[in-house]
Structure formats: structure tokens, C-alpha cells
Amino acid sequence: MYTLEQQIEVEKLYKTLAEDKEFNFLTKAKQNDEYADTKIGKGIIKIVLDNYMSNIEKNVLETVINKKKGIQPSYSKILKNYIVYYKNNLNDFYMTLAVQTLKVVINSVVAQQFLLSNISKKISDELHDEVELHAFMTTVENADKRYSKEMNKRVGRHFKKQFIFHAYQGNDFKFAEYSLKDMVSLGMHLIELLVETTDYFYIDNSQSVEKKIAELRPTEIFLQALQNSEDNSLARVVKYVPTIIQPKSWNGMFEGGYYSYNSVFMRYHPYIHNTKTLKRYLARLNELDLAPIYSAVNRIQNTAYHINSYMLNVVGTILESGGNRAGIPQMKPYEKLPAFPYGDKEIEESEELQVLFKEHKKKMITMIHKENQRQGKALRCTMVYKLAKDFSRFETIYFPMNIDFRGRIYPIPTGLNPQGDDMTKGLLEYAFPKAVSSEDSLQWLMIHGAGLAGHDKICLDERIQWVQDNKDNIVNSVDNPIGYTWWQEQDKPFQFLAWSREYVNALAYMSAHNGSLIGFECHCVIAYDGTCSGLQHYSALLRDPVGGSAVNLVDHDKPSDIYQEVANKVLISVENNSHNGTIEDTDRKGNKMPGTKAIAEAWLAHGITRKVCKRPVMTLAYGSGQYGFGDQIFEDTTKDNPFFNGVGDFRAARYMASKVWDAVQTTVVSATQGMSFLKNLANELASDNMPVEWITPLGLPVQQMYLDLHTECFRLRFGGASVRYRIYVTEPKEGEDTDKKKQVSGVAPNFIHSLDATHLMMSVNACENVSNFTTVHDSFGTSLGEAEELREVIRQQMVKLYSENEPLKDFKAHAEELLGKHIDIDLPQKGTLDINSILSSKFVFH
Structure with missing residues (x-):
């Protein structure tokens, strides 16, 4: 058993490692001319930018736009030519001058490159590249559409310039060139304006008498501000890693998890970090009795x-x-x-x-x-x-946990944690598993192993038989995991290999104990996963007998596969089109294109599998519609796929999306009805500038923190890796109004996520004799000796959730209370599904 002092030493060690990493990152940014793109660099730009832009605007108006007669400075003709390409948006022109100058100056002075002439030349060179590219994109027909996307695929300024140079040549585009003297003069002038604007920099002429070299130097104010920013950055940085004693228990919003540095119970988007809306919400949560919420999180994070x-x-x-x-x-x-x-x-x-x-x-x-x-x-x-x-x-190691605003539970440490990928999960095992107390546990061990191998669509007896048939492969994999590679072919290879070792150990234990498994300690996780969890919750909410059957809320001899069920319906419809579809269609412009017959034939040649339908069906419960289906099918299946060369990959995706959408409507009716109700209710609240809020059956007020955000940014094509260079940190607008569109579009997935989180917490709290919990939203895991109790409890709590609560009705009542008026929206009608059928369903969680 480790002590609190030892735990604090671990936290300090990884805090120091995180500080070293941040320090090295900043040092590398200084060396590579990238410091202006760090948070600290952007913060400096933000402080100076408004006043600097105003100074530039005033100067340009005096020297270029409203110039007086007489001798003009040499740089003015450059500005005069540049400004032509920004005549429709002068603010972007001033922004470009200011940001490019600030970036070069900051990168130069932090790298201790002070020579004024060199900095001036670099400013003018980068400005010239930027304005030249802007001119090309805005004056050459369709240039932005033709080249922007491809250019941004190039990584690094060199490759971007190489790509765009060929584009210039291909379009016979030529841009004015200027003498080195005039270019340096422009850079010098912009630096002079910067020095006038801020007390961060000054021009040092002390060496110019002898060496005739002027330098741009940072002031003590700048150096102190820079040091303070770096110190704050290092102070804030933390590497969240596992603890070696049980994490600090949560009993409030702001204390728990770790012992020597702060962590928060609820994670939220950094955009709303300092808003009054969030502060009021967290203060309200801190005053509520959220004992069931804290209890579930603490029990999960106390798993060793x-x-x-x-x-x-x-x-x-x-x-x-x-x-x-x-x-x-x-x-x-x-x-x-x-x-x-x-x-x-x-x-x-x-x-x-x-x-x-x-x-x-x-x-x-x-x-x-x-x-x-x-x-x-x-x-x-x-x-x-x-x-x-x-x-x-x-x-022993433990993983501190917290929740998101919907109540879903996540590990605070990143990378190594029980919600990681297959390799990560394979590296973790229970330190104190409960000893097996039933001979039936061997069957559940084998069933779990078959599932890890990918055989989770067959009946339980067949899974057991699969393990028995592959006993030699399993033993050989454990004995020689590098040379005998059979285990690597399984669906979740690392978890399967870890399971294989436990299975081999179980057989050895039985051999030494007269064929009995009683007393065996199995260290791997035995998990029960929901079947398309979102649709399970909609079907339970609205007692949908068709949808409930499709997602195993009722018992079957083998698992019902909703993805395959939808694929079968789609196949029938597509086959019909292959015989009776249109030969030729026209688009909106009257152009001829292949009809539905050709698209159907292309899909039949490709194959309509459960894989094609899985992602759209899975995301239906979380608000995805027919248009979203099309994007998913395009990305996953049709994009650049030779099967669809003759009909168009995007059009083929849209066609399949419509077929999947139609099939889903007859498979899970409750989901579309439930989503429609939730969106209509959210619209009522959002239209009154109210954040959409509901209270879960465990008493957690869920508030959607979607505020109307304010972001100032402009196109700086060579200035960074992204298309747009963000000058200001995105922040809510003054008044903190809600983002009505997001409030409505987000309600369906968030409401269902809050219910699966509620079910998980209820299940954890209801387990009397389970001390090991490995959970991932709709996946419930524990040790083999505790698996039987958990298996029963998650079914009982699913029934309890929907037999003792009316989440949709309660949401409407809460919305009416917030608005102070009746809402004329009817609750969706319930079907005939017997909610108690969940108790006897073998595959509702399997």
C-alpha cells in the first residue's frame, strides 16, 4: 500500500516532466520562427493588434489614399499597388500588414535576431508573398476554388510556395516586383509605426555611429511580459497520469481526483471557461445534492x-x-x-x-x-x-475520473487509461479481482473471449464452441505470442491475447483443483456492451416493439443485428431499382447523367453490407439525418472508389443515404419521433434565448453551453498551417446569448447521452458486491468473479430507469417551468413493448 506522500511525489515528478516538455516546446518555437503561433505569441499579438491596426490605417489614409502633393516615400507606391486588391475590404489589408509585421518581429526578437534591416526585409518579403497570393486568388477566375484546398494540403511554407508557383505559371499570372531598397523601406516603415504604437519595442541606434547598424530591440516591459507569460504557461501545465493510491474522492465541483493540483469534476469547452453562464451553472451544481453522481464516479475511479x-x-x-x-x-x-x-x-x-x-x-x-x-x-x-x-x-494504479456536462464519465489521464484503444486496454488488468464463486463463470469467460475475437453475432453456445475448437490456437498464442501470430488476426488482438492468458490460467487452475474454477482470480475485464445504445434508449423510452426487437430489448436465440437488418431492406430496394430504375436523369442545370438503374447496379457490384449501413444507423440516435448519412457513406465507402466511377462517387453516396434513411424509418420508428420531439422542445427554449436544459433521473441538471460565439479571423494563406489565422481567442459575445442553431441540433445526441450516463451510474451504485468497474458509456466491465452480479444489475437498472421515470415528459415540464408557459407540443405516443422483457434478454448487453 502506498502513502499519500508517495502519491504527491509521483504528481510532482510528472508535473516537472510536463514543465520540461512545455519549456522545450517554447524553445523549439523560438528556434524555428514559430513563436508567434504559440498561445503566448498570439496573446502578444492580441494585446497590440487593435491599436497597431488603427495606426496603420491612419498612416495609409494619409500617405496613400488621401495623399498630398509632393515627394512621396518610396514604400508608398508599393502600398498603393497592394491596396488595389483589398478595395472591397480595407480592414483585411490593415490586418494583413499588422499581423505579418507582428509575427516577424516577435519571431525575430525572441530568437535574438535584432538586425533592423534583416527584420525589415523579412517583413516585406512575407507581405509580398501574401499579397501576391491574395491577388491571384481574387483576380484569376475560380482560382480560390481550384487551388486553396490543394495548397492547404501542403505542409510547410516551402511546399505551399512551390505548389502556388506552378499555379501562377499555369495561369500566366504575373505580379509586380519592387527593388530591394523599396521593399526594405516598407518593412522599416511598418516597424516604425509599431514602435510608435507600443512600448514593447524600440530602435537602438547606439551602434550606428561606428558600425552603421541599427537594431530592433525588445523593451524591459516586453521581456517582463514574455517572462510572466512563460512562467504562467509552465505553472498551468500538468501531465495527468494514473495515481498509485485511490484518487481523492469527489464531493463537490472543484475538489477531487488529484491531491497536489487542481482538477474539476465537470469538463467543458474552454470557450466558455470565464463566462458568467458557466460560473452560475457550476455554482448551482455545487449547491445541489449530487450524491448519486459523485458516488458512481468515485466507485469507478477507486478500481485498482x-x-x-x-x-x-x-x-x-x-x-x-x-x-x-x-x-x-x-x-x-x-x-x-x-x-x-x-x-x-x-x-x-x-x-x-x-x-x-x-x-x-x-x-x-x-x-x-x-x-x-x-x-x-x-x-x-x-x-x-x-x-x-x-x-x-x-x-496498484488508479485512474481519476470526471464527467462531461451530460454526465458521461471519462478518465482524466490521457493516453494510458481503461477507455483507450485495444493495445492500451490489453496492457491493463485488475489488481484485486474477486475470486470466482460459480462454475458457470467458465462459460462467461469463454463467451467474452469469443466476442473479443469478433464472434459476437452468434449465439452463446456457438461462442463457447468456438473457444473449445480453437483451444490449441489459444494455448500456442500464449506460449509463443511473437512467433505464433494467430491471435493477431482476431478483432481485438491485444485484449484477446490478454484474455487467452487468463483462459489458459483458468484451465490450469481447474486441472489443479479437480475440475473446479471456484476460487480462481481472473485479472482481465469481462465486459457487456449495449447493442446500438442510442436506439436502445429511444426504443425503451417510447416502448417501440419493432425497434426494441432490432436492438435486443427482447430475447432472441442469437443477437439481433440492426445493421444487417437495415442492409437487407436496402438490398431489396436497390435490387428493385436495378430492374425498374431510371435509365437517365438530369441535374438542376439540365445536364444528363446516369439514372438510378446504373447507380443501383454499381452498388450491387460493390456489395451492400452491414458495414456500409453501420455508421449511419449508429449515428441516427445522435441526430444524424439523411444528409449526414450521405457524408458518412461518401467518406467511408464511395470516395475515389472505382466501383462508382461511372455514376459519380458523391451521387452514389447520396443515393445510398436515401435508401438507408428509408429503411431506418421502418426499423426504429421511435428514434425519429423522439428526435423530432426533442428538437421542437429545444426550439421553444432557444427561441426565448434560454439555454436548453433538463434534469436527469439522478438529479443532474444538464445545460447545453452553446453560446453565440465571437471570433475575429481573416485569411492569411501563407501565415500558418490553417486556412484562417485566428487573432482573437474565440469567446462568447457580450450578453452571452445562446446559439439557437446549436441548441436545437445538439439536443438529440446530448439527451440520449445523458440517459446512457444515468443508466451507467444507476448500475454502478446498485452493485452491492462489485468493487471493480471498467466502463465506457454503454460498455460495463468487471472481473469474472463479479460479472454475474453486474450482468443482472445493468438489466434491472435499465428497466428501473424507464419504468419509474418519464424523461421526455419531465423534460417538457421543466421547459414549461423555465419559460413560465404551456408548450403546445404533444409527447410521442408509446408503443406496446414490455419493458420487463429486458430482464430476460440474453443480448441486450452482451
């Missing part, structure tokens, strides 16, 4: 884990051998494509080479994105492994 040393060695070996196994990406970079073997001149003179070069560039971009994805996954795997290795020296 430790690192599975067997799995840690397996993961470490795979990483050391280069990865590329069991979902771990390869550790070394992908091989780069060879350079295109022809030069620019040869490409320009040959149409065939131009086509080949375009294909080569497309392959190169694809490879760059693929490599970026590999890097991100490899980095995450490595970080999780290193943290797990570090914490493997402790006998």
Missing part, C-alpha cells in the same frame, strides 16, 4: 489496476522489432516515392508528361498523408508503452 507484465513484454517486443503487427503501425517511415524523372521544361512541353506528373504528385500527397498518420499512431503507441512501462513498477 496494474500493468500486465506479460502484455507489456509482448508490446515492447513488437515495437522493438519495427511494429506493423496487431494494429501497431510500423515504426520506421514509409519509403518515399522516387523523384519525378523529368524537369519543369520537359513537363511543360509534353501533355503526356503533364498527366504523368499530376498522377505522381497525387501519389506523393497520398503518401505524405499516409506517413503523417503512421507517425501519429506510432507516437501514440510509443508514448502509451513508455508510460505503462514507467508505472509497471507500482503494484
Whole structure:
């Protein structure tokens, strides 16, 4: 057992590591001319920008727009030519001058590059590039549409410039060039205006008598402000990691989780961090009796884990051998494509080479994105492994938890936690599992293992048989996990391997105890997952017998598969179109295009599987509609898919979206009715500028913090990785009015999430003899010795939730109370589903 003092030492250690990381990040930003893009750099820009822009505007009006007769400074002709391209939005022009100057100045002075002439030249060069690109995008027909998206796929200023240079050439675009003297003069002038505006910088001419070199120097005020900002940044940074003793219990909004630094019970978007709306809401929550909420979170975070040393060695070996196994990406970079073997001149003179070069560039971009994805996954795997290795020296680790505004429970530590990916979950096991007290536990152990292998759509007896049939494969995988790779082919390979080891241990235990499993301690998680959880809750809410059957609220011999059920209905409709569909259609402009017959045939050739339908059906309960279905199918299936070359990948996605939508309407009627009711009710509140709010059956007031936000930003194409460079931190507008559109669109998913969170908390609190909980929203896990009780409780609490509460009726009553008037919206009618059927359903959670 570890002490509080030891826990505080762990927190201090990782606090120091986080500070070192932040310090190195800032140091690297200084070295790489990226400091102005950090939070501190943007904060400095925000402080100076308004006054600096006003000064620039005043000067431009005097010297360029309303200029008087006489000799004009050399830079004025440059500004005169530049401003032509911003005549419709002069504010963007002043913003461009100000931001580009500030970025260069900040990056230069923090890197201790003070030479005034060099800074001036860099300012003028970057301004010229920016204005040239803006001129191209706004004067060449469709240039913005044709090139912006592709340019922003390029990473880094060099590759963006290389891409746009070819675009200039292809459109015969030429931009005015200016002498070095005039360009430096412009940069100097902008610096002089900056020095006039702020006391952050000054021009040092003390060395100019002898060396004739002037410098731009930061003032003590700037240096002190910079130091304070960096100190604050380092003070705030924290690395949230597991604790080695039970986390501090929550009994209020602002105290719990960790012992030596602050954490909050409810997570919320940083945009609303300092709003009066949030402060009033949190103060109200802090005064309420939320004992059931705190109790559930505390029980979950008090679950003791430790690192599975067997799995840690397996993961470490795979990483050391280069990865590329069991979902771990390869550790070394992908091989780069060879350079295109022809030069620019040869490409320009040959149409065939131009086509080949375009294909080569497309392959190169694809490879760059693929490599970026590999890097991100490899980095995450490595970080999780290193943290797990570090914490493997402790006998117990715990994960502090908190909730979001809907009540969903999340671990505060990122990376290594029980809600992580397959590899991460495989590295964790219970430190104190409850000993098995029933011989039936062996069956549930096997059923769980078959599910991890991906065989969760068959009946329970078949799952048990699958494990028995693959006993040799399981044993061989445990004995030689690197050489015998069968386990790597399973659906969740690392969790399956961890389970396999426990299964082999269980068999050995039974062999030593006359065939009995009683007393065996199984360290892996035994989990029960909901079937399309959102639709389960809608079907229970409205007693939908059709939807309830489709999502296993009633018992079946084998799991009902709603995704396959929808796919079957879609298939019938598509087959009908393949015989009776239109040959040819026309678009809005009268252009001819293939009809529904051709699209149907393309889909039949591709195959209409449960995978095609799964994501749209899954997201229906969370507010996704037919249009959203189309976007999902396009991204997941039809985009750049050769099966749809003849009919158009986007059109094929829209066609399938309409078929899935129609099929869903007859499969889960309650979901569409429930969502319509929730949106209508939310609209009543939002129209009165009221935040949409309801109270869960456990007494948690859920308030949607969607406020009307104010963000000033403008297009700075070369100025950063994103299309738009945000100057101000996004913040609610004065008055903190609600964002009516988001209040309405967010209510359906948030309401259902609050109900699945309520069900989870009720289940945790109702377990009398369970001390281990591993939960992920609609997934309930515990140790094998506690699994039977949890299995019964989650069914009982689902019935209790909907037999003792009327969430939709209560929401309407609460809305009427907030508005002080009757709302003329009828509650959806309930169907004939017997809610108690959940108690006997084998697959409602399985």
C-alpha cells in the first residue's frame, strides 16, 4: 500500500516532466520562427493588434489614399499597388500588414535576431508573398476554388510556395516586383509605426555611429511580459497520469481526483471557461445534492489496476522489432516515392508528361498523408508503452475520473487509461479481482473471449464452441505470442491475447483443483456492451416493439443485428431499382447523367453490407439525418472508389443515404419521433434565448453551453498551417446569448447521452458486491468473479430507469417551468413493448 506522500511525489515528478516538455516546446518555437503561433505569441499579438491596426490605417489614409502633393516615400507606391486588391475590404489589408509585421518581429526578437534591416526585409518579403497570393486568388477566375484546398494540403511554407508557383505559371499570372531598397523601406516603415504604437519595442541606434547598424530591440516591459507569460504557461501545465493510491474522492465541483493540483469534476469547452453562464451553472451544481453522481464516479475511479507484465513484454517486443503487427503501425517511415524523372521544361512541353506528373504528385500527397498518420499512431503507441512501462513498477494504479456536462464519465489521464484503444486496454488488468464463486463463470469467460475475437453475432453456445475448437490456437498464442501470430488476426488482438492468458490460467487452475474454477482470480475485464445504445434508449423510452426487437430489448436465440437488418431492406430496394430504375436523369442545370438503374447496379457490384449501413444507423440516435448519412457513406465507402466511377462517387453516396434513411424509418420508428420531439422542445427554449436544459433521473441538471460565439479571423494563406489565422481567442459575445442553431441540433445526441450516463451510474451504485468497474458509456466491465452480479444489475437498472421515470415528459415540464408557459407540443405516443422483457434478454448487453 502506498502513502499519500508517495502519491504527491509521483504528481510532482510528472508535473516537472510536463514543465520540461512545455519549456522545450517554447524553445523549439523560438528556434524555428514559430513563436508567434504559440498561445503566448498570439496573446502578444492580441494585446497590440487593435491599436497597431488603427495606426496603420491612419498612416495609409494619409500617405496613400488621401495623399498630398509632393515627394512621396518610396514604400508608398508599393502600398498603393497592394491596396488595389483589398478595395472591397480595407480592414483585411490593415490586418494583413499588422499581423505579418507582428509575427516577424516577435519571431525575430525572441530568437535574438535584432538586425533592423534583416527584420525589415523579412517583413516585406512575407507581405509580398501574401499579397501576391491574395491577388491571384481574387483576380484569376475560380482560382480560390481550384487551388486553396490543394495548397492547404501542403505542409510547410516551402511546399505551399512551390505548389502556388506552378499555379501562377499555369495561369500566366504575373505580379509586380519592387527593388530591394523599396521593399526594405516598407518593412522599416511598418516597424516604425509599431514602435510608435507600443512600448514593447524600440530602435537602438547606439551602434550606428561606428558600425552603421541599427537594431530592433525588445523593451524591459516586453521581456517582463514574455517572462510572466512563460512562467504562467509552465505553472498551468500538468501531465495527468494514473495515481498509485485511490484518487481523492469527489464531493463537490472543484475538489477531487488529484491531491497536489487542481482538477474539476465537470469538463467543458474552454470557450466558455470565464463566462458568467458557466460560473452560475457550476455554482448551482455545487449547491445541489449530487450524491448519486459523485458516488458512481468515485466507485469507478477507486478500481485498482496494474500493468500486465506479460502484455507489456509482448508490446515492447513488437515495437522493438519495427511494429506493423496487431494494429501497431510500423515504426520506421514509409519509403518515399522516387523523384519525378523529368524537369519543369520537359513537363511543360509534353501533355503526356503533364498527366504523368499530376498522377505522381497525387501519389506523393497520398503518401505524405499516409506517413503523417503512421507517425501519429506510432507516437501514440510509443508514448502509451513508455508510460505503462514507467508505472509497471507500482503494484496498484488508479485512474481519476470526471464527467462531461451530460454526465458521461471519462478518465482524466490521457493516453494510458481503461477507455483507450485495444493495445492500451490489453496492457491493463485488475489488481484485486474477486475470486470466482460459480462454475458457470467458465462459460462467461469463454463467451467474452469469443466476442473479443469478433464472434459476437452468434449465439452463446456457438461462442463457447468456438473457444473449445480453437483451444490449441489459444494455448500456442500464449506460449509463443511473437512467433505464433494467430491471435493477431482476431478483432481485438491485444485484449484477446490478454484474455487467452487468463483462459489458459483458468484451465490450469481447474486441472489443479479437480475440475473446479471456484476460487480462481481472473485479472482481465469481462465486459457487456449495449447493442446500438442510442436506439436502445429511444426504443425503451417510447416502448417501440419493432425497434426494441432490432436492438435486443427482447430475447432472441442469437443477437439481433440492426445493421444487417437495415442492409437487407436496402438490398431489396436497390435490387428493385436495378430492374425498374431510371435509365437517365438530369441535374438542376439540365445536364444528363446516369439514372438510378446504373447507380443501383454499381452498388450491387460493390456489395451492400452491414458495414456500409453501420455508421449511419449508429449515428441516427445522435441526430444524424439523411444528409449526414450521405457524408458518412461518401467518406467511408464511395470516395475515389472505382466501383462508382461511372455514376459519380458523391451521387452514389447520396443515393445510398436515401435508401438507408428509408429503411431506418421502418426499423426504429421511435428514434425519429423522439428526435423530432426533442428538437421542437429545444426550439421553444432557444427561441426565448434560454439555454436548453433538463434534469436527469439522478438529479443532474444538464445545460447545453452553446453560446453565440465571437471570433475575429481573416485569411492569411501563407501565415500558418490553417486556412484562417485566428487573432482573437474565440469567446462568447457580450450578453452571452445562446446559439439557437446549436441548441436545437445538439439536443438529440446530448439527451440520449445523458440517459446512457444515468443508466451507467444507476448500475454502478446498485452493485452491492462489485468493487471493480471498467466502463465506457454503454460498455460495463468487471472481473469474472463479479460479472454475474453486474450482468443482472445493468438489466434491472435499465428497466428501473424507464419504468419509474418519464424523461421526455419531465423534460417538457421543466421547459414549461423555465419559460413560465404551456408548450403546445404533444409527447410521442408509446408503443406496446414490455419493458420487463429486458430482464430476460440474453443480448441486450452482451
